[in-house]
Amino acid sequence: MGNCIQIQVPCESLYSPCQNYLGGKAGYVWKLEENLRALQNALDRLIEEKNDVERRVDLAEQQPQMRRLDQVDGWLTRVQAVQNEVVKLIGNKSEEIDKLCLCGFCSKSCKSSYRFGKLVAQNLAVVEELMQEGRFEEVAERDPDDPVDEKPNEPIIVGQQSILDKVWKCLMEEKDAGVIGLYGMGGVGKTTLLTQINNMFLDSDSDFDHVIWAVVSKELQIERIQEKIGDKIGLLNESWKTKSSEEKASDIFKNLGRKRFVLLLDDIWERVDLKQVGVPLPNIRNASKVVFTTRFIDVCSQMDVNRKFKVECLRHDEAWTLFQSKVGEDTLNSHPEIPELAEILIEECDGLPLALITIGRAMAPKKTPEEWKFAIEVLRESSFKFPGMQDNVYRLLKFSYDSLANETIRSCLLYSSLFPEDYRISKRDLIDQWVGEGFLEDKSGVQNEGYYIIGILLEACLLEEAEGNCIKMHDVIRDMALWIARDIEKEKEGYFVCAGAGLTEVPHVEDWNTVKRLSMMENQIEVLLESPTCPNLLTLFLNSNRLKLIHDDFFQVMPCLKVLNLSDNLSLTKLPSEISKLSSLQHLDLSKTAIEELPKELEVMVRLKCLNLEHTSRLYKIPRQLISKFLMLNVLRMLDCGSSSEVPEESVLFNNSELLIDELICLKSLNLLNISLKSSEVLQKFLSSQRLLNSAQSLCLQFLGRSKSLKVLSTDMKYLDKLKIMDCKYLEELKIDCVRRVQRTRRPFGFESLHVVEISSCSRLKDLTWFILAPKLNRIVVSHCAGLEEIINARKLGEFPEMTGNLIPFRILQFLELQHLPNLQSIYRTALPLLHLKEMYVYECPKLKKLPLDSNSTKEGTVLIKGQKQWWDELQWEDQATQSAFRPCFKSCW
Incomplete structure (x- = not known):
C-alpha cells in the first residue's frame, strides 16, 4: 500500500455541525437556488400587480371627493416594504450560493445558509400572500361628505321668518310631518326659504345623515333627481351612471333605507313619485323628511303633504324694508323727495320680493327725483321696459x-x-x-x-x-x-288696456285694426262721440265710467264685437239705435245703469248668449217678443229690474210680466236665470215651468199679495244659489216639499245648492224651520220680521223625523245677520258645531237671550260677534267655559 496515508474521521464528527438542519429544515439550504428563482418571479408579478393597483387608485382619485381605501393604502405600503427586503436578499444571492457544497445539499457555513434560506422562503410566502390580497374589487371610495352642503343665499326676507320657523319646527319636532310643501307664485321667495332651511342644518345638532338638495324644474327628469341623490350619498360614478333608472332606484332605496335624511326638492311643477326615484317614504319610524317648493297648490295634494305653507307676498312695511336694503340709505337720503317716490314704486311691486329686489337694485344709482319720476312712468306705462323686469x-x-x-x-x-x-x-x-x-x-x-x-x-x-x-x-x-x-x-291677442287711467275721452290709437280687446273701464268718460273704426274688436269694456250719452254712430264699425260691458254707468239712460250694428254680440252687460227701455233694435242680436240686466232699477219697458228673439241665450240676469218707485204704472215689463215668463219659457238654450218675481200669479206661472225652475240660480220674491203660504218643490230648483224674500207682509209660512226626493233617494236634502238667503219685511213669519233643508247655507240675513220667534222650530222638526233626524243645521254657515227681530227668542234648541262661522251680527233682538254655542262650537278665535253691549251683557251661556271662550270674540257696535 506503500505511500498511502490513512485518515480516520469519526462519523459523529461529520454529522454534528449539520444535524440542526438535516432534521426537516435542510430544504432551506438545498432548495435555496430554487426558492431564489421563485422569489424573483413572484416579486416581478407582485410589482406588476402593485403598478396596476396604483394606476387604478390614481384614476379613482382624479374623481371629486374620491380617496383610496385604507386597506389598499396599507397593502401598497406592505408591498413596498417586502419589495425592499426581497431586493436586498436577491442582492446577496451570489455570496450565499458560493457557500453551498455537495451539489447544493450542504453548506460550508450551515447556520448562515440556513438563516438566509429561511428568509428567502419566508419572503416568498409573504409575496405570494400579498399577491392574493391585492385582488381588490374597489380601490377607492367617496370621501364621507358633511351631512349638508352650504348653498349661497340671500338673507332671509323680512316677513318670511314666521314660515321658516314653522317649517323648522316640522323638521325638528313634529314626527308626523314627513312631507312638507311650500307653495306660492313665482318670485315670492320660495327658493330663498328652502335655501335658508338647507343652510340652517350647518349649525344645527340634528342627527340627519344626509341633507340632499335637488332642483326639479318644469321638465321633470327622474334620473336627474336620482343622480343628485346618488352624488350626495356616494353612489355616483361612471359605472353607476350606466345603470337603468330602476337599478338606481333600488340602490338609492337600499342606501337611504338605513339612514335618516332630509330631501329638499326645489321648483316642482308636477307630482314627483318618490318610490320611482327610490326615496323611502318619510314616516314616524324612519323619521326622514321631504320638503319641496311649488307654484301650484294642487301639487301639495298630489304629493300627499302632511303640512303645507303658502308663501305670501310682503306687507307694505316688509316690502319697504326689503326695497330699502337694495336701494341703500345713501340713495334714499340723497333728496327729500325720493322716499316718497320710493313708496310709489313699492306699491307697483305689490309686495312681490323678486320685483322689489329687481327694481331696488335698478334704482340704487339713481339719486335725482327726475330719474325716479321717469322710472315710475316707465313702470306704469311699459313695465317690461324697466331694467331687469323683462x-x-x-x-x-x-x-x-x-x-x-x-x-x-x-x-x-x-x-x-x-x-x-x-x-x-x-x-x-x-x-x-x-x-x-x-x-x-x-x-x-x-x-x-x-x-x-x-x-x-x-x-x-x-x-x-x-x-x-x-x-x-x-x-x-x-x-x-x-x-x-x-x-x-x-298679433293674436291685440290688447289695448287703459283701465283706471283717468280718461275723459276715448284715447288715441295709431292703428285700430290691431285692437281686438279694448278696456276703458273705471275712467271718467261722460260722452262717446267719436266713431272708431275697429273691424277686429272682440271685447269692449266701458263699465264704471260716467257715461251719459253714446252717439248713434259709435258702434258703427265694430262688426265682430262679441262682448260689450256698459255696467255701472249710473247716468246712462238710453242706448243708441245704431247698437243694431252689433249683430255679432254674444254678451251684453247693462247692469247698474239707469236704462229705462231696451230698444227694439236689440232684436238683431240673435247670437246673444248672456244678457245682464241686474239692478236696472229704472228699466220699465222691454218690447214684447224681444227676449224670445234671443234663441241662443244661455244666461239671463234680471234681479231687481224695475225696482224703483219711479217705474210708471203702465210698465210693460212688470204689469204684464206673465207675458215675460211666457217668453222665457221659449228660450230652450237657457241654463241660468236670475229673476225677481213680484206677484203670486207670476210666481205660480214661473213654478209651472220645469225649464225655468231648472235654470233658476238666483230668485227674489217680492210683493206676493195676500198669499199666506208658499209651497215650493225644492227638488225642482236644484241649482238655486240665492233666495231673497221681501215685502211679503201676509206670508206666514214657506213650505218646502222634498218628500218625493226622500222617497226616491232616501236623502233628506231640499235646496242642495242654496248658499245665500235674505229675508226682510215679512212680518207674519213665525219661524224659518225650512232652513234645515238647505245644508249648504253659508250666508243668512234676516231683518224686519216682527213676528219671527224662532229660526228653527223644534216641534216642526219632530213632525218629520225621517227627513230631518240626522241633519245638523248651519253646518257650513259663515255669516249670520239678525236685525230688528223684536220677538226672536231662539236660533236653535241646542248648541251647534258652527266650525265655519266667521261673523255673527245681532241688532235689536232683545228677546234673544241665548246663542246656540258651547265651548266646542267654533274654532278658537275664528268668529266675530257684533252687537249691542247691553244685549251681550244679558246673554245666558251654556256654562262658564263657553262664556270665557267667546268673551274675546265680541265687538260692541253701539
Whole structure:
C-alpha cells in the first residue's frame, strides 16, 4: 500500500455541525437556488400587480371627493416594504450560493445558509400572500361628505321668518310631518326659504345623515333627481351612471333605507313619485323628511303633504324694508323727495320680493327725483321696459303661464288683465265674458267649467281669492299678462288696456285694426262721440265710467264685437239705435245703469248668449217678443229690474210680466236665470215651468199679495244659489216639499245648492224651520220680521223625523245677520258645531237671550260677534267655559 496515508474521521464528527438542519429544515439550504428563482418571479408579478393597483387608485382619485381605501393604502405600503427586503436578499444571492457544497445539499457555513434560506422562503410566502390580497374589487371610495352642503343665499326676507320657523319646527319636532310643501307664485321667495332651511342644518345638532338638495324644474327628469341623490350619498360614478333608472332606484332605496335624511326638492311643477326615484317614504319610524317648493297648490295634494305653507307676498312695511336694503340709505337720503317716490314704486311691486329686489337694485344709482319720476312712468306705462323686469321677473313668471294645460286656460288668464290693478273681479261675470268671447261653450254646466278653470289659475298662484266670490290679479302678474298679450302674442291677442287711467275721452290709437280687446273701464268718460273704426274688436269694456250719452254712430264699425260691458254707468239712460250694428254680440252687460227701455233694435242680436240686466232699477219697458228673439241665450240676469218707485204704472215689463215668463219659457238654450218675481200669479206661472225652475240660480220674491203660504218643490230648483224674500207682509209660512226626493233617494236634502238667503219685511213669519233643508247655507240675513220667534222650530222638526233626524243645521254657515227681530227668542234648541262661522251680527233682538254655542262650537278665535253691549251683557251661556271662550270674540257696535 506503500505511500498511502490513512485518515480516520469519526462519523459523529461529520454529522454534528449539520444535524440542526438535516432534521426537516435542510430544504432551506438545498432548495435555496430554487426558492431564489421563485422569489424573483413572484416579486416581478407582485410589482406588476402593485403598478396596476396604483394606476387604478390614481384614476379613482382624479374623481371629486374620491380617496383610496385604507386597506389598499396599507397593502401598497406592505408591498413596498417586502419589495425592499426581497431586493436586498436577491442582492446577496451570489455570496450565499458560493457557500453551498455537495451539489447544493450542504453548506460550508450551515447556520448562515440556513438563516438566509429561511428568509428567502419566508419572503416568498409573504409575496405570494400579498399577491392574493391585492385582488381588490374597489380601490377607492367617496370621501364621507358633511351631512349638508352650504348653498349661497340671500338673507332671509323680512316677513318670511314666521314660515321658516314653522317649517323648522316640522323638521325638528313634529314626527308626523314627513312631507312638507311650500307653495306660492313665482318670485315670492320660495327658493330663498328652502335655501335658508338647507343652510340652517350647518349649525344645527340634528342627527340627519344626509341633507340632499335637488332642483326639479318644469321638465321633470327622474334620473336627474336620482343622480343628485346618488352624488350626495356616494353612489355616483361612471359605472353607476350606466345603470337603468330602476337599478338606481333600488340602490338609492337600499342606501337611504338605513339612514335618516332630509330631501329638499326645489321648483316642482308636477307630482314627483318618490318610490320611482327610490326615496323611502318619510314616516314616524324612519323619521326622514321631504320638503319641496311649488307654484301650484294642487301639487301639495298630489304629493300627499302632511303640512303645507303658502308663501305670501310682503306687507307694505316688509316690502319697504326689503326695497330699502337694495336701494341703500345713501340713495334714499340723497333728496327729500325720493322716499316718497320710493313708496310709489313699492306699491307697483305689490309686495312681490323678486320685483322689489329687481327694481331696488335698478334704482340704487339713481339719486335725482327726475330719474325716479321717469322710472315710475316707465313702470306704469311699459313695465317690461324697466331694467331687469323683462328678463328677471316676467320671464320667470311666464313659466307658470306656459305650463297651463291648454290655450283656453291661457286665454282666460290673459282676459283677466283687462281689469284695473287691485280690482275685485266677479267670478260669475268673468265666466259670462269667457262664454261671450267663445273661450267656453254655452252648454249646460258651463259655469262649473268656468269655476274649474278659475280653480286651476288659483292653484297656479296666477290669480288670488278675494271676498264676495271674487278673484284678483296680483299687479306684477297682471303686468306680465299684459306684456304677453300686447307684445309677445300681440298679433293674436291685440290688447289695448287703459283701465283706471283717468280718461275723459276715448284715447288715441295709431292703428285700430290691431285692437281686438279694448278696456276703458273705471275712467271718467261722460260722452262717446267719436266713431272708431275697429273691424277686429272682440271685447269692449266701458263699465264704471260716467257715461251719459253714446252717439248713434259709435258702434258703427265694430262688426265682430262679441262682448260689450256698459255696467255701472249710473247716468246712462238710453242706448243708441245704431247698437243694431252689433249683430255679432254674444254678451251684453247693462247692469247698474239707469236704462229705462231696451230698444227694439236689440232684436238683431240673435247670437246673444248672456244678457245682464241686474239692478236696472229704472228699466220699465222691454218690447214684447224681444227676449224670445234671443234663441241662443244661455244666461239671463234680471234681479231687481224695475225696482224703483219711479217705474210708471203702465210698465210693460212688470204689469204684464206673465207675458215675460211666457217668453222665457221659449228660450230652450237657457241654463241660468236670475229673476225677481213680484206677484203670486207670476210666481205660480214661473213654478209651472220645469225649464225655468231648472235654470233658476238666483230668485227674489217680492210683493206676493195676500198669499199666506208658499209651497215650493225644492227638488225642482236644484241649482238655486240665492233666495231673497221681501215685502211679503201676509206670508206666514214657506213650505218646502222634498218628500218625493226622500222617497226616491232616501236623502233628506231640499235646496242642495242654496248658499245665500235674505229675508226682510215679512212680518207674519213665525219661524224659518225650512232652513234645515238647505245644508249648504253659508250666508243668512234676516231683518224686519216682527213676528219671527224662532229660526228653527223644534216641534216642526219632530213632525218629520225621517227627513230631518240626522241633519245638523248651519253646518257650513259663515255669516249670520239678525236685525230688528223684536220677538226672536231662539236660533236653535241646542248648541251647534258652527266650525265655519266667521261673523255673527245681532241688532235689536232683545228677546234673544241665548246663542246656540258651547265651548266646542267654533274654532278658537275664528268668529266675530257684533252687537249691542247691553244685549251681550244679558246673554245666558251654556256654562262658564263657553262664556270665557267667546268673551274675546265680541265687538260692541253701539
